[in-house]
Amino acid sequence: MDTSCILVIFGGTGDLTHRKLLPAIYNLKRSQNLPDNFAIVSIGRKNLSSEEYREQIYLSLKKYSKYIIEDIHWDDISKRLFYKNFNFNDIKGYSELKTFLEELDKKYKTSGNRIFYLAVAPEYFDLITDNLHKEGLVKNTSSFQRLIIEKPFGRDLSSARKLNRKITEVFSEENIYRIDHYLGKEMIQSLMVLRFANSIFEPLWNNKYIDNIQISSSETVGVENRGGYYDEAGALKDMVQNHMLQLLTLCAMEPPINLTSSSIKDEKVKILRSLEKITPEKISKDIIRGQYIRGIVDNKEVLSYREEDKVSPVSNTETFVALKLHVENFRWAGVPFYIRTGKRMKNKSTEIVIQFKSMPKVLYGKSSDEILPNLLVIRVQPMEGIFFQFNTKKPGTENIIIPVQMDFCQNCQFGINTPEAYERLLYDAMNGDSTLFTSWDEVEYSWKFVDIISDYWKNNNETLYYYESGSLGPQKAEELLLKENHHWWNI
Ligand code: BG6
Numbered sequence: 001m002d003t004s005c006i007l008v009i010f011g012g013t014g015d016l017t018h019r020k021l022l023p024a025i026y027n028l029k030r031s032q033n034l035p036d037n038f039a040i041v042s043i044g045r046k047n048l049s050s051e052e053y054r055e056q057i058y059l060s061l062k063k064y065s066k067y068i069i070e071d072i073h074w075d076d077i078s079k080r081l082f083y084k085n086f087n088f089n090d091i092k093g094y095s096e097l098k099t100f101l102e103e104l105d106k107k108y109k110t111s112g113n114r115i116f117y118l119a120v121a122p123e124y125f126d127l128i129t130d131n132l133h134k135e136g137l138v139k140n141t142s143s144f145q146r147l148i149i150e151k152p153f154g155r156d157l158s159s160a161r162k163l164n165r166k167i168t169e170v171f172s173e174e175n176i177y178r179i180d181h182y183l184g185k186e187m188i189q190s191l192m193v194l195r196f197a198n199s200i201f202e203p204l205w206n207n208k209y210i211d212n213i214q215i216s217s218s219e220t221v222g223v224e225n226r227g228g229y230y231d232e233a234g235a236l237k238d239m240v241q242n243h244m245l246q247l248l249t250l251c252a253m254e255p256p257i258n259l260t261s262s263s264i265k266d267e268k269v270k271i272l273r274s275l276e277k278i279t280p281e282k283i284s285k286d287i288i289r290g291q292y293i294r295g296i297v298d299n300k301e302v303l304s305y306r307e308e309d310k311v312s313p314v315s316n317t318e319t320f321v322a323l324k325l326h327v328e329n330f331r332w333a334g335v336p337f338y339i340r341t342g343k344r345m346k347n348k349s350t351e352i353v354i355q356f357k358s359m360p361k362v363l364y365g366k367s368s369d370e371i372l373p374n375l376l377v378i379r380v381q382p383m384e385g386i387f388f389q390f391n392t393k394k395p396g397t398e399n400i401i402i403p404v405q406m407d408f409c410q411n412c413q414f415g416i417n418t419p420e421a422y423e424r425l426l427y428d429a430m431n432g433d434s435t436l437f438t439s440w441d442e443v444e445y446s447w448k449f450v451d452i453i454s455d456y457w458k459n460n461n462e463t464l465y466y467y468e469s470g471s472l473g474p475q476k477a478e479e480l481l482l483k484e485n486h487h488w489w490n491i
Helices: 015-030 050-064 071-078 091-108 122-134 157-168 186-196 227-252 261-273 280-286 410-417 421-430 440-459 475-482
Strands: 005-010 038-044 081-085 114-118 145-149 176-178 210-218 287-297 300-302 320-326 336-342 349-356 375-381 385-393 401-409 464-469
Touching: 005 015, 005 091, 005 421, 015 050, 015 071, 015 421, 038 091, 050 071, 050 081, 081 091, 091 122, 114 122, 122 157, 145 421, 157 440, 176 440, 186 227, 186 375, 186 385, 186 410, 210 227, 227 261, 227 287, 227 320, 227 336, 227 349, 227 440, 261 440, 280 287, 280 320, 280 440, 287 475, 320 475, 336 475, 385 410, 401 410, 464 475
Parallel strands: 005 038, 005 114, 038 081, 114 145, 145 176, 210 336, 287 464
Antiparallel strands: 210 349, 287 300, 287 320, 320 336, 349 375, 375 385, 385 401
8 A cells, every 4th residue: 555645734833743743753753654755744824944843843852752862763754844834724825835745746756645634723624624625735636635633523513514514525534534532542442352352351241241331531631721722612522522432432332343444433333323312301410510629739739720721710611521321222221331531630540440240149248248349441541451350269267358450551561662642543544544533423423412411501500510629520420320339440
């Protein structure tokens, strides 16, 4: 397969490019996973020469790459890295870009192949796509032109549909790569392998043996410099609509008929279609919204959400959400899926906990001794690995049962060589593999689900529970599980 291409990044001076995209390119170069025929053109609104841009990127690589920057790799990237300065609505900029890319094609033998990466604010997505089309940068020839688009894909279902209509006028669905960077995380990719390559797990992966599933993603950071966006979005749209529902589909989906991108996506979509209907009663009963107040995180005192920059001082936006939902199909009927995500929490951690049903108390656990359930935990980050808890007898003369753990630590085994999410995603896009990107159907069904909740919140004064920064979220989120005799496992 011809992977030679020019990567054209809109938003070349932005945070994402400096912190994630160029470091990912560097790592790909280092691991010899970049095509030989390759170039990068970054576009931004700052007035910089390519030379100045390279100097800035070099500093960012030193700061953000997990590897030491070696001249041998950097020299090669640097001579293929260019910067163009124009406004995204300046049509002349696109025609000049076109000519420039054609010149680079000759120099770097990139065969007219392009990957356009939109690392910009969402209001520019359709403008840029439109202008690329108008100026003939997306052609129907033997070369490929792909579009990578960052989240958020719309603010709700109707804006997502509108955006999708716009971009599909220019790029076909198979050439659209919608980023959900959680799918690029190693342990998320491992989840399918864990389920479908292990005969000890798959037969148990259903409502006969699984009691409940908990998907948690907590962050210690607040809204950082994104108050303007976040105050409109909130945790539901920022995390649940995409990352959390993606994790849920991967936990719950049926085995696909093969490993092609479309077979996997078909199964994921079926799960989104089987999510239980959300009613106003359910929203009030099973969905908890929270907002952080002042507190101490990582030994530092931090401000409350309402005091953050670009956040309304009377904001009711949720920075935490916990919900219980069901997947209404044969495999999962009756099994609660608990989802929880929040900012300014005690720890940075993403984990999926599979709690198995308890054994009948016929032989053990009859009296006061409690027997803990088996737990299988997929540790997504920051530690990557798989943890399994089971019961054994405590050595000694008495018959005491204790839980013990097997803990596979992926980071310990593979160290820093585990590819980062963006590394994997860029690599896949160059190779034309969209498995780890979200299809339009997935986006559409996720918005359908989330819209019902957010519309209800907009029109009803649903309680907002405050939680101290540095805590595990509002107490009310604990009660959500206690009602069913469950509790969150904070492994
Ligand atoms: C992004 C959200 O998609 O994911 C951010 O917009 C959030 O608000 C981030 O901080 C979390 O990603 P990660 O990889 O740090 O868990």
